[in-house]
Amino acid sequence: MNRVLTCFLFDKTVGGRYKNVMRLLEYESKKIFQHHGIRIPRGVLITSPEEIQEEGDLVLKAQIPSGGRGKAGGVIFASGRTEAKSLANRLLGNRIRGHEVRQLLIEEKLPLEREYYLGVTYDTTAKTPLVLFSAGGGVDIEELAKVEREKIITRAFKLTRGFLEHQAREVVAKAGIKGKELLQVSEVLFKLVEIFIRYDTTLAEINPLGRTSQGEVLALDGHLEIEEDALYRHPELEQVFGIPRRDIGVRQATEFEREAARIDSLDHRGVAGRMIEFEGELGLIIGGGGASLTAFDAIRNHGGKPANYCEIGGNPSVRKVCELTKLILSKPGVKQIAVIMNVVSNTRVDLVARGVIKGVIESGRLPSEAIAVFRVPGSWEREGFKILEKYGVPYCDRTVSIDEAARRAVMRVKGEKSKVKG
Amino acid sequence: MVFHPVAGVILADENTRLIVQGITGREAATFTKNLLDYGSKVVAGVTPGKGGLEVYGVPVYDTVQEALERSEQRENLKRTQFASIISVPPSVARSAAFEALDHDIKLLVIVTERIPRKDVIEMVEYAEEKGARIIGPNSLGLISPHRIKIGMIGGPAEDVRKAYSPGPIGVMSRSGGMTTEIANLLTLHGIGQSTCVSIGGDPVVGSNFLDLLPLFEKDPETRGVVIFCEPGGTAEERLAEYVLEHRVSLPIVAFVAGRFVDEMPGVRFGHAAVIVEGTRGSTRSKIEKFKEAGILVAEHLSEIVPLIRGFLGS
DSSP states (O other), rough: OOOOHHHHHHHSSSSTOOOEEEEEOOOHHHHHHTTTTOOOOOOEEOOOSSGOOSSEEEEEEEEOOOOTTTTOOOOEEEEEHHHHHHHHHHHOOOTTEEEEEOOOOEEEOOOOEEEEEEEEETTTTEEEEEEEEEOOOTHHHHHHHHHOGSSSSSEEETTOOOHHHHHHHHHHHHOOOOHHHHHHHHHHHHHHHHHHHTTEEEEEEEEEEEEETTTTTTEOOOEEEEEEGGGGOTTHHHHHHHHHHOSSSSOOOOOHHOOOHHHSOEEEEEEEEEEOSSSOEEEEEEEEEHHHHHHHHHHHHHOOOOOOEEEEESSOHHHHHHHHHHHHSSSOOOOOOEHHHSSSSSHHHHHHHHHHHHHHTTTOOOOOHHEEEEEEEBBTTTHHHHHHHHOOOOOOOOOOOOHHHHHHHHHHHHHHHHHOOO | OOOOOOTOOOOOOOTTTTEEEESSSSHHHHHHHHHHHOOOOOEEETTTTTTTOOTTTTEEEHHHHHHHHHHHHHHHHHGGGGGEEEOOOOHHHHHHHHHHHHOOOOOOEEOOOOOOOHHHHHHHHHHHHHHHHHHHOOOOOOEEETTTEEEEETSSHHHHHHHHHEEEEEEEEEEEEHHHHHHHHHHHHTTEEEEEEEEOOSSSSSSSSHHHHHHHOOOOTTOEEEEEESSSSSHHHHHHHHHTTTOOOEEEEEEEEGGGGGGGGGOOOOHHHHHHHHHTHHEEEEEHHHHTOOOOESGGGGGGGHHHHHHHOO
């Protein structure tokens, strides 16, 4: 399994745990910072080298929705316009951390005396927003977290009370910062927390905040992640800042996955989606979220090779299940499908059975042969089992565990394979 | 909490009276009928603007205040007996929760999915202030078999009776569907349940494993707890730390689903998230921590049964 897939799995909701976020690009985040009075370096956004008019010491920064840009060669320095143009030419169109570089932010390079890390996020277990601050110079915050965790100052606060100016000062003062610098830095921290709350972000970060030799404090880099579920109440993102709502998720969906998403949007009855493509021979129609994770593990434990991951639930329509079945069976290399769900209470067993059988028949296959196992007990199971029996589909009731159903599916698909080989 | 439960239940009992906020919604109307069939006492529903209607014989009011006052007069009830099930659109969930908390309801079960995290945290903060407890959001509810069911959990009464049976094992699950799956597995093998809680599938929930474990510990009828875990977050790791620190003697069996997700390294949660979570959150890390804390880890789902028999004695 590849790295891109990893991003997808963790970025998208698997088993309902992860909530989607829209990660703003650096220049988009900086627009918001500036709007709320946080100073940023002078800069310009370009899409071709010819647009560069600036002179002097410059920084070229690839605008991609990913961290770790610096290490991956997405941030480079140039002296003068000529060098900047030639470097921009090399950077544009490249792929960095899996993203094509289409835009560069060209900024003045500033002489810095000191750098700070400022972050705001949620501690999900403690159920509280959390401010993070570090005064280490030029820090890689992840490295710092590993080796010198005590250098990071954290402070929880209550949303219903808000984060107050004196709390920002306390955090910054705790890092040993004094005088004018204390006031400047804590003011930025205070504003960052305001932004964090106001825009429904799950993460607001300035890294680094820099202090120039002239004593100015500016956000050199940073980004915001806005929760998808709250985007409906932030029309200002597009209207004020020109930040369009876009496809969320790090990974480019495959054609197979896009088709699955199209099927899921056929109607609003239930979910038949969250498809992830794999290279196996056993197609899976599994659900709901927790049971999908359980069934996928179980298939692999028994030596099975899944062709896909998916999550169905919420009583999807016969049409959706039928189309999904056809899509999976049409995938090259798929020999059979296994239908496994937890004991269902909302989804109807008979409707899932009907959808799968219809999909198999419309694919020109026999339900008794193409369905390795059908294990969906629960509401309307009597009606469902009757249909399955009629078509000779091997089904299990609630006395057969998800694990055992997975084992039977794997055994059967392996048997089928040897038959094909003759 | 004001609630003083009888043995075998931890959050609500036969005396609990339910109101349903958003009762006129399709999903809410269905689970209201299922609740009544199972014997749960749904006394009122609330949908602003729909006061005067009835849903399966349950009177609908415009405000929580009116719903509570009328129910109290009719049955001579105390405010502390009420629990509310919230099944409203995500954009008004915060307001619905605040309304219930304002009127001193001490147990809220929030079914609604996709509530912005900021709203969830605000609800949790206000609930703490009011000494109330929130289960969910994105929860199917909870059940103490043959006593009370709150929420959608298990579906129609007939299906609930098949999957759930009373007994000594508590269940907590991040997945609503798997709550029923695990109860069904236990019931099949003659092991009953004290209380089963679908804690909710969101990253932030009102009551996580850590919050609920002490209730199970105090319950004299609960002799062990099963937890269903998924990748992500640190609730499991912190539960393991709690078990070690407090020398929890109540046996815990954990099943961790989604182990395949671990096999894909190089994940970034964003810097600040990395700091909060450290290297934790993977299923491997959860399993290691559990084992260190003496929590029994089921390698596959069915193994839950022999692990429970190990301490129950059969």
